[in-house]
Amino acid sequence: MREPDPQQEWLTSDRNHASSDYDRDRRRRTWNESHPPAGRARERSERRRRERRRNRAQSRFGKVNWDAYQHDHLYDMIMQAKPEQMYARASEWSALAGRIEDTTGRVQQVVERVMGSWRGQAAVNAAGANTRLLQWAGTASHTAGRIAEKMADYTEAVEAAQRRMPEPVFATAERNFRNGYTVTTNGGPSDAVFLRALLTDGMASHEQARARKAEAVAVMEAYESRSKEVHDSIPQFTDGDTGIEPGAAWTPRPAEVDQGAPPAGGPDGSAGGGSPSGAGGGPGGVPIGGTSTAGFVDPTLGGGPGPGGSGPGGGLGGPGFGGGPGSLNGGGDTLRGGTGAGGGFGAGGFGAGGLAAGGLGAGGAAGRVPGAV
Incomplete structure (x- = not known):
């Protein structure tokens, strides 16, 4: 049997002793686990929980009750947004508008060349259809450009909220931690604020915490108001109209050629020279x-x-x-997303994925709904 190593036993004992010295004043549970909330406290907590659920409804956009959230949660909501990525998305929309305009111009040139030598009613109908198509493409280019502007406006609202958002004050959490209780955090930007508070002398008062919370609520209300203005002014894409109506089925007549005589006209077979x-x-x-x-x-x-x-x-x-x-x-053609001159921009170019849930909606950066930032 292998003899125990005295040095290893000493190191293990030393580590256990150090750990015991550090943890001997820790309660290994939170304050609420040691002191379950009373009836009124449970009712207040449940009311806030119900209010947060109601805040997620689409109808609450513009009138969210931000006071139903803790200050550190509000701080994390707005600070987790990445304005640089949002500006990049706005630039992509602007570039898309430029590509649509460039493609439309080249298609216009092709149409003009064709119409310069095409005559008859079919040419008139085709010209009208392509004119409407090009007008729709021009409108789509303008719409994409406006969306780029609105994305930039929305990003500016996020940046303004980040600059004005006060850091949270952890008056209760700091006291609980110093008294040996376990304290949980959100895993967001507010964690660094809490750790810094623990490393400084003195503790913040509850009055300071309430004042900072009121300021944070005001910041979120201003951010929400500006976000709704941007949201309500975003233009919508419209469906294009080719103006082409399907006609009756046409079957070509068989060619009537006199096999005994040479064709009239030139040697290439064109009629009438x-x-x-x-x-x-x-x-x-x-x-x-x-x-x-x-x-x-x-x-x-x-x-x-x-x-x-x-x-x-x-x-x-x-x-x-x-x-x-x-x-x-x-x-x-351009309407159906074909290649066209330099690439089309139909259903595959831009569609519902642009500004739906991934853009300015609930899943977008800083989203309009709490927690979507």
Whole structure:
């Protein structure tokens, strides 16, 4: 059997002795555990608990009873916010507004180029639809810019509250700790204030604690008022309207070509000596005059070449209009979140996730509801 090490026994005994000297005056329980609250104290505690639950309701935003919270809880609520992250989010909204505006401008240029050579009722309808789409995109850019401004305003309100929030005074907790009772803390910024108070001489009075608490409540009320002003003035995004109504199904007629005679017109098969881009010389297969619509591609469909057309010219039509990048829905449109010219900004670009619960709502920094900071 292994002999005990005398030196190890001495070290263990010394540690136990030191620990005993330190803990001999500690009660190893809180004040409330040693002195259960009486009936009136329990009623007051329950009233405050019910009031805090009511404060979480949406209808209480703007009239929260901040006095239902302890001063150290109010301190932690506002001090846990990170204004630098909030300013960064505002910058992201501002950058989004710039990207929307830039994309809208490039789409506008593409539309203007297409409309410069497209004629007929279909062109008129497409022009109207794209005009409404671009107007909506311009409004969306302005809305994103306004949201960025409001995010910055909200961050300024948080910073002002942090500057004005007084440090809590732990009159009761400090006395309980010095009398040997266990004291629990929140695990927030107020813990450092409490530890610093324990390391200083003297103890704060209950009068000081009440005065500081009243000041903290006033700070939170001012913060809440400003937050509600910002919240109520945030613009909302509106749904875009393409203005395109679905028409009846269209089936192209088969080409009527005399197999015994060469096609009229140029060697490329364009009708009537027109351009090789489509029947009758129209760009991208757009019919002109009495030519067939077989080579026309609906701009709402976009994509590749259309079927060959035939008409009075007798020749075969060329490929249909495929659509430019981001224009007329041919290469992906902006409304539906397609790529477009330089990337679209539809449902995938910005939506309910921007300023809902993750933005200025309950989950946002410093939130409008207690404890959401």
